[in-house]
Amino acid sequence: MGDPNEKRKRMSCALEINNPVNLLQTLHSVCADGYHFIVTNLAHPMNCRDLTDKEPTKIIGRTDRVLQSVDWSKLIVGKISRAYEVDNEIEHIRESEKLLLKQELGFASHLVLPAIMIKLQQGQNRNLAHILYNKFQLGVPFQVWVQMPIRKASSPFVQKSDNDESWETWNDFRRIANYHKKLGIVLELPKLDQLPSKESLERWCGEPVKALILHTSHFIPNPHNQPVLPKVYQEIIKLFMALDVQYVIQGPSTKFSYNQYYSYMNFLGKKLYENTVFNEFSLGCEDFLQNPLQPLSEHLEASVYEIFEKDPIKYIEYQNAIRRALEDMPQSLECVVIMVVGAGRGPLVQAVLNASYLTQRKVRVYAVEKNPYAINTLEERIQNEWQGLVTLIHQDMRICRPPEDADILVSELLGSFGDNELSPECLDGAQRFLKPNGISIPESYTSFLAPLQSTKLHNEIVNGRLHDKPAYTMYETPYVVHFVNAYQIAPSQPLFTFKHPNREERIVNERVKSVKFRAPQNCVLTGFAGYFETVLYKEVMLSINPQTHSPNMVSWFPILFPLAEPIQITSGAMIDVTFWRAENEEKVWYEWCLNSPVRGSIYNPNGRSYFIKK
Structure with missing residues (x-):
């Protein structure tokens, strides 16, 4: 067992098994090897279905009773049994294929599968997109994972770059389906001699990638005869790890056991995970839409101040800036007046005091803050931490009247777009009590x-x-x-x-x-x-x-x-x-x-x- 405190990325892995003899036994075996779900055919090939017959067979695939409904809905991703020719130009073929596809889609809904995997038959897949988009409108329970090569092999008949061909096919397909949220993509990793460009990989990172398919032939033995992936594949996996994709192991286990493949993928979750301060801080915020703050019209809450104050870099750099400004102040100035406008709970005030100590420059500090609840914290810090070195002004900086002008004006009023929390308006109002040769931080x-x-x-x-x-x-x-x-x-x-x-x-x-x-x-x-x-x-x-x-x-x-x-x-x-x-x-x-x-x-x-x- 690994260290429970060890930082790693959870690598959710599936095994693709076509037509297992006993689905329940296979599921138990695969789960025992560490896998989280399996990918398998929806319709069994032993059931020849021709829905245009007068009396078509009523059997589609395995009976739903081989698994409990909770297992169907969590542990099985159903593969559409083949690429149906629903875009064939010959009408009777197209209509026959459409009936068969719709039957499988209906069966997937009946089983309440979490997702189905489907391949695109050709460059143009308008009818297929039409069928799926209409299913989405009816509220099917499953997602649709479109299986695509991350890069198609070059073809003399294709005019565009082969880096683009696979993406173009996908892009055309999902446009017809109106970029529906239930439409995702599963990318097949290519052979080593067909790797995509860096730009192409970055573009795929802007797509709803649900999984990567790793063929067993991609793995090579290490000196301990354990399966490993070449470095270039590891770099691709590292790129997509941030998207929280899943991994599908595909192909025969001729060289290694399936358990060895999973163990290696689990190891990659530790090896490739970057345990940075930023990654730790942003965990759970990925692609989450937040409304920008309105600190002028709304008082910030304690939790917001707390998040700001955890930043390990911002206040160090502010302290460096204040220190440099103090060093540049004329030595004839016995006491430097520093005004922190928008003091919050005091991290910039502390940075000022730290810089004063480091430069051995005497300072007189004013903390200007309009939030009455932050004032409560500042009062406590003035009494217990700052030994009377700080004077508190409970007013809006745009209208307050301090007892003297400042040599240095310090603020942290910036938003994600710089000026979007009205730093210009606030500092334009506050600069009236900055001396003519005074310094603004930021400048x-x-x-x-x-x-x-x-x-x-x-x-x-x-x-x-x-x-x-x-x-x-x-x-x-x-x-x-x-x-x-x-x-x-x-x-x-x-x-x-x-x-x-x-x-x-x-x-x-x-x-x-x-x-x-x-x-x-x-x-x-x-x-x-x-x-x-x-x-x-x-x-x-x-x-x-x-x-x-x-x-x-x-x-x-x-x-x-x-x-x-x-x-x-x-x-x-x-x-x-x-x-x-x-x-x-x-x-x-x-x-x-x-x-x-x-x-x-x-x-x-x-x-x-x-x-x-x-």
Whole structure:
């Protein structure tokens, strides 16, 4: 038995067994070997079914009595017995095949299977998609797992890249079925000489991949004569582990026992798992849609403060920035006045005191906070931890009147998109009590944007519609999301920048900018990911932008700006989008509009669906 505290990824594995003689005995044996379920044929080949006969056979497959219903519904994934030619151009073949397929689908519903696996017969599968989509509308209990090679072998008759052919077949199929949430994909790992490109693998990560199929021929013996996978297969598995996919072992056990294959997969769950601070923190948040915070109009709860304070990186960097700023203060200044605006429960106040101790600079600290419940905590810390070094101001920073001006203004008012929690408006109000040569920490921040493919998030938004609101509301609301089942189509680009203090005569925080991205391959655009970078002081910075992400920082997840309909993107196409940051006396909001490859309309006009209250 392994250490129960050992960090590992649970590797849910299945064994594919075609036509077992005794299904119950096989299930017991497979479970004893460690597997979690089996994949097997729905219809038994001994039953020749011709539903066009006057008196067709009534037997489809095994009787449902061979297993209890709980086992059918949890431990069996049914394979459609063959690729039915429901898209055949010859009518009588097409109709005959359709009857047989519908019979198997009906049998799968009768057994209440969790999923069925089906192969696509050809490049165009419109009738098959039509049949399945109509079944989904009727509310079948099972998911449909479409079995596809991760990359098809090259063909002289195919004009497009062979990296694209398999994905194109899948993409065409699921488009007809309207990207339905019950439609998933099972990818067959290729031979070593047919590995897909890195870009192709990343695109598959934006698809609803349910399982990977590993053939027993993929495994090789190690020096201890145990099955192992070559390094390239391990890298593919590691890439998909974040999606929580399952694994199907397929093929004969000629070299090793099936138990050995499972034991090795279980070992990979430990070997490939990255036990990082970020992974631990984000566990359970994968692809979960959250509403952005509104800290100006709503008081943050203790649990929210607690999450922020657990970040191991943010406050170290803030402390470094404050330390550098203190070192740059003139030595003639006997006592440096530092104002922490939006003090929360005090982590930035503590960072100020730490920096003061490290630099041996005398400081006078003011903590400005409007939340009465956070004030309760600050009062306790002033009395018991900070030995009277901190003065508390219980007011909104935009209207408060401190007893003196500050040399350094410190804040952490940033959201996932930088300015989306109204840091510009707050700091513009607070800078009136910053000395003319005073320092703001942060000194600037920039939002970044990137095109995204994620049909999972698209379906989450579609299915999360509130029935008391118009349909457009769900697409005009940004969501804070930890992206996992997603593919970022192109590198992010800067959008809006704000600098502090802002000494311009007329301060305007409205913005508009268009950005363009080039798609490296065919894909589907479902929305835009938002990030930010901030310069705290000089070279000290924090970032959630993927290109510059601060290692192990966990305080912020990215933000998602959805599109109402997935947009087909061809390789080399230009994705052009315009974003607005707009405001009036009561609120701030974003609007966005896709300009190409198709011309869209403006989302969230006048902040009708989403805004940040001032």
